[in-house]
Amino acid sequence: MNTDTPATADAGNKAAAPAAPVGGTxxxxxxxxxxxxxxxxxxxLDQGPIKAYSARSARGGANNxxxxxxxxxxxxxxxxxxGKMAAIINPGLARLVGAGVVNWPPVKGQRYIFIYENNMSTRLMQGDNKGGLGWKPERVIATVVKPMISVLMDLRDKDLVHGNIRASNMFVTGTGVNERVVLGDCLSTPPGLLQPLVYEPVERAMADPLARGQGSFEDDLYAFGVTLTVILRTRDPLDGMTEEEIIREKMEMGTYSALTGKERFTGGILELLRGLLYDDRGQRWTLDEIEAWDQGQRLSPKQSARKIKASRPIHFNDERYFRPTLLAMDLPKNTTEAVQIxxxxxxxxxxxxxxxxxxxxARLEEAIDAAQENGP
Structure with a gap:
């Protein structure tokens, strides 16, 4: 894998001194x-704690x-x-034009910045996992799916995980037949940090947002599927649930059923949603399969992975457990009893x-051996 260098307005091999304020502060x-x-x-345009500021070309001109x-x-x-992001020129993705260190007067210190062309105007959705937009499938396909397939292809070709795909990080531009979304920034924070829990696969949702790690392209496809579901549905069946309850609902019902509740989708859009929202990443659709779907090919449905359930429960912390995933999630609640069992x-x-x-x-035996050898 190639090592990237930060994008700059005038790319060079030598690190430049931080940009300094001019004309006052x-x-x-x-x-x-x-x-x-x-x-x-x-x-x-703020990205969570990351603040956005207006910028312009110092030389004036068009696209300023x-x-x-x-x-x-x-x-x-x-x-x-x-470097990878700056090399992507796609109307469906915010274009990075500069990145580097500046002396930042508001804090009287240095800060790293990312500068994009500002084609981000109206957020597709102001809040995440808050109801739904109730868009018709035809509009979703034209405005969101087709532009995003192109963006995902570019990200894949650059071996770049976005890690910030969600409805509130998409911006609507154009009207009528020219309406499309633009996907926003993903570089100013660690991958997945700002992602609401519902946009992450179960295994990443269980981790602290700062500890989710780099993620994978399969995780981006999952987040894309959640985004489409939120845009299509009219209500949120998970509304009012705690984060732990949302994870449990996904584990027990599967992501698709957990996110859609009683709403029913039909035709091609249903096929796409189910393909993207497989909880087993090995079953989840690849980008090649999404492209085939977009070209009108009917794909054979994949066999859903069997949900593992015990014939008899195990008792832990005054609860009965049939599913190992739910037990694994709850073991930290009573570490003393966990050690005992x-x-x-x-x-x-x-x-x-x-x-x-x-x-x-085998995995349990391996984990126990590792703990005995290295300590908990």
Missing amino acids: DIVTFKGEIDILCNQRLPH SHVAFVCELALVPRMRAA VENDTLGQWVSRSLEDKQIA
């Missing part, structure tokens, strides 16, 4: 080409509207991915006798 000129207006906030995202010291930006082999016997799953038994 209201303007910071980046690389002599882009003026960042420190006193002109764009709060509607830019937005600068000023990173926070406590959150490591994706500097090494900037491991040491007295209650857990091992339940796995071998009630689950009868050799793969889980």
